Amino acid sequence: MTSIEHPDGRFKPMLITDDNHGATLPRCVQANPGQSIHALEQSVRDSLDASLRTVGGVLFRGFTVATPIDFKRFAASFGAPLASYEFGSTPRSKVFAGVYSSTEYPAHQFIPLHNEQAYTRPWPSRIWFHCIKASETGGETPICDSRLIYQRMPAEIREQFASRELLYVRNYSGALDLPWQKVFNTQDRAQVERYCQDNGIEWEWKADGDLRTRQRCPAVLQHPDTGEWVWFNQAHLFHVSAIEPAVRASLLAAVGEENLPRHVYFGDGSAIPDALLDRVRAVYEQTAVSFPWQAGDILMLDNRLVAHGRNPYTGDRKVIVAMA
Known part of the structure; x- marks a missing residue:
């Protein structure tokens, strides 16, 4: 994975592979050493809506996310109430109100790219993924631009x-x-x-x-x-x-x-x-991009603009999800 410095010094388009047609999805916000996810500079927070409208997804990397509650607080801080997983189509476990496990399919299975709950009419406009533990191999969450x-x-x-x-x-x-x-x-x-x-x-x-x-x-x-x-x-x-x-x-x-x-x-x-x-x-296959998870990562997506999936993996993997 390589990255290109953005002029503002904070956002960096992540070129996930050498053959992904110059994709800039997701846009990366890199933490300063020891920086809490709750201590984002206001200028960065002010830029996030524009980033979601243009790029569609933002990856927060290197931030301290001490507990799943911290992840929930961060997702909830954008103003919209976190949703319950109503009318779901895949098995998930409730971590606590507003936070769920990622889809609990066996590790060897590939989950095709999709927009969350696009099979029904009430669907989340935003979705957050938080990697608590990255798998030994595989386990990426491939994403692609729905446009x-x-x-x-x-x-x-x-x-x-x-x-x-x-x-x-x-x-x-x-x-x-x-x-x-x-x-x-x-x-x-x-x-x-x-x-x-x-x-x-x-x-x-x-x-x-x-x-x-x-x-x-x-x-x-x-x-x-x-x-x-x-x-x-x-x-x-x-x-x-x-x-x-x-x-x-x-x-x-x-x-x-x-x-x-x-x-x-x-x-x-x-x-x-x-x-x-x-x-x-x-x-979908021609358009997908992927990056390896690191423990602590948070990926924030506009659910209409970006589809997501899951690659097969080995070893323990723990990714939790919030939707709004």
């Missing part, structure tokens, strides 16, 4: 997704994925129904007591502050083609397409071809 994804997406795919939108279908079951009680943080069916009604989600209680939901969402967004168009969906992650072929075949044989834990269609319910989503994934 660049939009721009590089083949025009016929971009136009098709924008005009047809997406329909996300989820089946909640403790046997295959997350039970509805964990996803909605309640045992009360009426509370689940109120949440769905408030957020434009269709729901259906199945004969076995499990839940199925459907929600139509846009595939692209216009950023409210900059007016720029961004690629903002999780079609490539929810689609059954994201599952390893042998696992996909056995899962379909066991439960059928209608009962898959998650799947996605075009907004009218028609199928999305596997090959089309392979082309989408290729754009």
Whole structure:
């Protein structure tokens, strides 16, 4: 990893690899020796909104972050209340109110790049990651610019997704994925129904007591502050083609397409071809940048402008997350 000095002496665009097309994501704020994360110069704090609007992400490196509570205080200091993880699609553990573990998938698995909760309508505008312990190998959180994804997406795919939108279908079951009680943080069916009604989600209680939901969402967004168009969906992650072929075949044989834990269609319910989503994934791969975590790092992202993922790793790794 190399860096280039910025004229103000504080922000440094980090060139993560030699072949990442000159990306300046994330922008790095380097601490002075022994500097607490709560002791950022006011001029730096005043510059952060502009950095998020332009670059999309800021990495705070070398600062003292003594405890997870310090991380929470820092994330909360930007004014927006920290969010609970409602209607989540992956397993996380609550550290305490407003702070969660990163997605708890096995270490050997790759988590594709995605914008947080882009499969639904209420989603966080900002997200923070804090590395408490870096893994021995791998474990990076690759990121990519959602504007660049939009721009590089083949025009016929971009136009098709924008005009047809997406329909996300989820089946909640403790046997295959997350039970509805964990996803909605309640045992009360009426509370689940109120949440769905408030957020434009269709729901259906199945004969076995499990839940199925459907929600139509846009595939692209216009950023409210900059007016720029961004690629903002999780079609490539929810689609059954994201599952390893042998696992996909056995899962379909066991439960059928209608009962898959998650799947996605075009907004009218028609199928999305596997090959089309392979082309989408290729754009993500070509656009991603990555950097090795260091213990104490905090990465702050505009969730609309920047997607994130996780590389496989070995050894212990602890990264926690806050959203607002």
